[in-house]
Amino acid sequence: MSKLFSKDNQKVFLEPLNINNPILIQVLGICSALAVTAKLEPAIVMGLSVTVIMAFSNVIISLIRKTIPNRIRIIIQLVVVAALVTIVSMILKAFAYDVSVQLSVYVGLIITNCILMGRLEAFAMTNGPWESLLDGVGNGLGYAWILVVVGGVRELLGSGTLLNIRLIPQSFYDAGYMNNGMMTMPAMAMILLGCVIWVHRSFIKE
Amino acid sequence: MLHEYIEKIRPHFEEGGKLKAFRSVFDGFETFLLVPNTTSKSGVSIHDAIDSKRIMSFVVIALMPALLFGMYNIGLQHYSYIHAEASHLTMFLYGLCITLPKIVVSYAVGLGIEFTVAQWKHEEIQEGYLVTGMLIPMIVPVNCPLWMLALAVAFSVIFAKEIYGGTGMNIFNPALVARAFLFFAYPSKMSGDKVWISTDQVFGMGKDLDVVSSATPLGQAANTAFENSAEFLGSMDFSSYVIGTMPGSIGETSVIAILIGAFILLWTKIASWRTMVSVFIGGAIVGFLFNVAGPQTTIAQIPWYDHLVLGGFCFGAVFMATDPVTSCRTEKGKYIYGFLIGALAITIRVLNPGYPEGMMLAILFMNVFAPTIDYCFVNNNINKRLKRAK
Numbered sequence: 001m002s003k004l005f006s007k008d009n010q011k012v013f014l015e016p017l018n019i020n021n022p023i024l025i026q027v028l029g030i031c032s033a034l035a036v037t038a039k040l041e042p043a044i045v046m047g048l049s050v051t052v053i054m055a056f057s058n059v060i061i062s063l064i065r066k067t068i069p070n071r072i073r074i075i076i077q078l079v080v081v082a083a084l085v086t087i088v089s090m091i092l093k094a095f096a097y098d099v100s101v102q103l104s105v106y107v108g109l110i111i112t113n114c115i116l117m118g119r120l121e122a123f124a125m126t127n128g129p130w131e132s133l134l135d136g137v138g139n140g141l142g143y144a145w146i147l148v149v150v151g152g153v154r155e156l157l158g159s160g161t162l163l164n165i166r167l168i169p170q171s172f173y174d175a176g177y178m179n180n181g182m183m184t185m186p187a188m189a190m191i192l193l194g195c196v197i198w199v200h201r202s203f204i205k206e
Numbered sequence: 207m208l209h210e211y212i213e214k215i216r217p218h219f220e221e222g223g224k225l226k227a228f229r230s231v232f233d234g235f236e237t238f239l240l241v242p243n244t245t246s247k248s249g250v251s252i253h254d255a256i257d258s259k260r261i262m263s264f265v266v267i268a269l270m271p272a273l274l275f276g277m278y279n280i281g282l283q284h285y286s287y288i289h290a291e292a293s294h295l296t297m298f299l300y301g302l303c304i305t306l307p308k309i310v311v312s313y314a315v316g317l318g319i320e321f322t323v324a325q326w327k328h329e330e331i332q333e334g335y336l337v338t339g340m341l342i343p344m345i346v347p348v349n350c351p352l353w354m355l356a357l358a359v360a361f362s363v364i365f366a367k368e369i370y371g372g373t374g375m376n377i378f379n380p381a382l383v384a385r386a387f388l389f390f391a392y393p394s395k396m397s398g399d400k401v402w403i404s405t406d407q408v409f410g411m412g413k414d415l416d417v418v419s420s421a422t423p424l425g426q427a428a429n430t431a432f433e434n435s436a437e438f439l440g441s442m443d444f445s446s447y448v449i450g451t452m453p454g455s456i457g458e459t460s461v462i463a464i465l466i467g468a469f470i471l472l473w474t475k476i477a478s479w480r481t482m483v484s485v486f487i488g489g490a491i492v493g494f495l496f497n498v499a500g501p502q503t504t505i506a507q508i509p510w511y512d513h514l515v516l517g518g519f520c521f522g523a524v525f526m527a528t529d530p531v532t533s534c535r536t537e538k539g540k541y542i543y544g545f546l547i548g549a550l551a552i553t554i555r556v557l558n559p560g561y562p563e564g565m566m567l568a569i570l571f572m573n574v575f576a577p578t579i580d581y582c583f584v585n586n587n588i589n590k591r592l593k594r595a596k
Contacts, residue, residue, distance in 0.1 A: 178349055182391035191365060 004130065013134040016142040023193070024200045028114040028199045032106050032146055034189040042102045043151025045092070047144025049107060051137060054116055058136030061124040068125075071201050077120045078111065085110050110112045115143055148193050160185030254523040262336040264474050268467035269340050269525065270394035274462040277301030280348055303454055308343035311352050315359045316342075323368050333521045334373030334531070335363065339527060343519065344457025345566075346388065347396060354392055358384040358524055378573050379532045380564050389566065422454050424505070424517045424555065424563055447515040458521040468524040477528035480540040485523035488548025489514050496556050506556045508560075513552055522551070522565035536583040541577055547572045 022028045029050075036046045057080050061068075068076050089107045092100035100107065110116065119139050124132040155161055157180045160168035168177070182188045281297025292300075316339045324330065342359055359379050362384035370376045389396045446452055450460025458464075471477035493510030500506030513519065527533060527547050536545040554564025561567065 176353070177356075178392050178395065180389060180391045181393055183392065187390075 009134055012105065012131055016135070016138040017145070018142075019123050020206055021142045021200075022115045022118075022139050023143060024197050025179040026118070027197075028118060029143055032109060032113060032185045033143075033150065033193060036103055036106050037147055037151040037154055037189050038158065038184050038186075039102070040148065040151040040155045042099055042131075043147040044144070045096065046051060046103060047140070047147045049088050050110055050113065050115070050143055051094070051140025053081065053088055053110055053138070054119060054140040055133055055136035057081050057116065058074035058082050058124045059129050061120050062127060062129040065125050073121075073125065074117075077117065081116055081120075093190060113128070115139055125175070146196060147185045149196060150189055153158040153192055154183045154189060158188075224502075229340055252378070254335070261476055262334070264476055265337045265471065266340050268470040268476075269337075269344065269457070271463035271466040272299075272457040272460060272521065273340070273344060275450055275460040276344060276458075277305050277534060279450055279452075279454075279459055280304050280456065282451055283348075291432075304348060305343060307352060308346070308350070308355055308456075309340065311356050312342045312359050313339040315356045316363050317361060319363045319368070325370070329372075334367070334376075338362075338367075338380045338384075340386045341457075343386050345381060345455050345521065347455055350388065350395055354388060354395060358388045358391075361387045374531055376531060377577075378570055379526055379529050380571075382526060382570050386570060422452065422517065422563075439471055444512060444515070447512065455518065455521075457512075458518045461520050463516045464520045464524050471524065472526065477524070478530075478533070478540050480537060481528045481544040482523055484541045484544030485527050485548040485551075486514060488545035488550075489519060489552050490548070492549040492552040496552065500556060513555070517555070517563045518565040520549075522569055523548070526565075526569050527572075532576060534576045534579050536580050539576070539579040539583045543572055543576055546575075 016022060019025070023030065023033055032046065032050075037043045057077070060080050061077055062078075085108065088110075089100070091109060092103070105115060119135060123135045125133070152162060153162075158172075160166060160179050180188075230357060278294070278298045278301055280301035281292070281299070284300060285292045285297055313335075316335045320335050323457075339359075342355070346355060346358075364379045366378045366380045366383035367373065367376045385396075448461045450463065452459055468477070468482065472479050472482070490510050490513075493508075493513040496506045497508075497510055508516070523544075527544060534540045547565075550568035550571060551564040554567055558564065
């Protein structure tokens, strides 16, 4: 086993943040990225939930990967993810009820998030627990920062606030400025996401 | 003389000249003012006598009657609301002062983006914006702030046109995308009863008003309870709808002015009469069906002939649905395309409580389906011929 922070492990952690980002490059997990980013707060919570679930499920699957029969591996992965999602959903309901109401079904739908299944199949099934942990956290954060960017822009332009703190002063509104209602619609999230991908691709040349 | 001047300043814009950065702008103006004498070098092409810049100029000319009447109508609505006497000229000048900034903003922003893109990609400037830039100010309410207009123009030019590859490649009509953007982003400024009459004072003309509430006939119909529908229907005035002296977006109110434009477009064969006629047929049939067996709402009881002259129906049918880029290319397809636009527009009007007007959404919706309709007809034709060959 290689050292904890070897070159390879760094690559495992850093690649999903940028040059192999699950949303920007692999275009996975778009559904939830469009649905929960109308405000910044649910976007952050969603990003963190996915990161946590991805990290734990990666580690668990990686630990038991040699005992999983090949034919039923998808079912076993799903059971692990579903258990973790249920725990996270309960924690959210207990400690952050408002946000969990805003996220509604999308917490439950993390089970079907393509990024999770993809990482479990492609990485955790063939790598050790430490690498899997790095990979899970890396992919989760790669997913989360896109959500935060899109959520931030949408909340600022759509509601004039960030984390429910008013940022655009009242004098702007008096001068005729208005919140952009389109920003609160998922259609605009799609366009914004497209713009983020556009900017990203123009910097990263493959 | 013009030609000599252009030849004189040409060296500045060529490689090595000091104004090289504005090469595409120069090129654009040259081909706009004079018919270019270069033709395509590759393949066999058939050339029409007029090129696409000339086509665009004709469309702009066709838009003029509706625009001029729209200006007059702005003044008329304003002065009749404040109960002041004013000559027709004053009314027109008032409308001109309200409308001109919108047109200037629309062209400045739109052409600015087009020129930048053309320069950046080393392409020729595309001429499509000439028409779009005139259409956009004509389909927004009078009270639409200029910064909103600028934002909508930027959005539609970038996301409805340049992303798809510029003029001729776009799926959606850019002018309608601009309006749809405004409609969904700033609903309170785009519909409702407080946006249709100008409340500003310009150059000492008119009077500052705080809040004016005046709904379009369609807006009134949507808000009238069914019990009062007989009274509302009695107050409808077909002739004023045809002449266009009612509140509405700047260019859309007068059916007569639009018909003059339609005549110019048909006479020069720029627009297809198939699309135009079938839009009206579609609207009439569906309007009639709602009259006979519609739901118990006031708007469903509006006679079908009134439906055709109200709101943006005429304007959309003549100037938007016939856009050669976004409509069907096959001749048979144009009938279906037009018919469905008319039918959908009236259906949205009558059945959707949220939007009193349905023309914009109907055309955008059918823009999506135009290639599919074409595909069906082309394939049908291929199959027929294959059968004949056997």
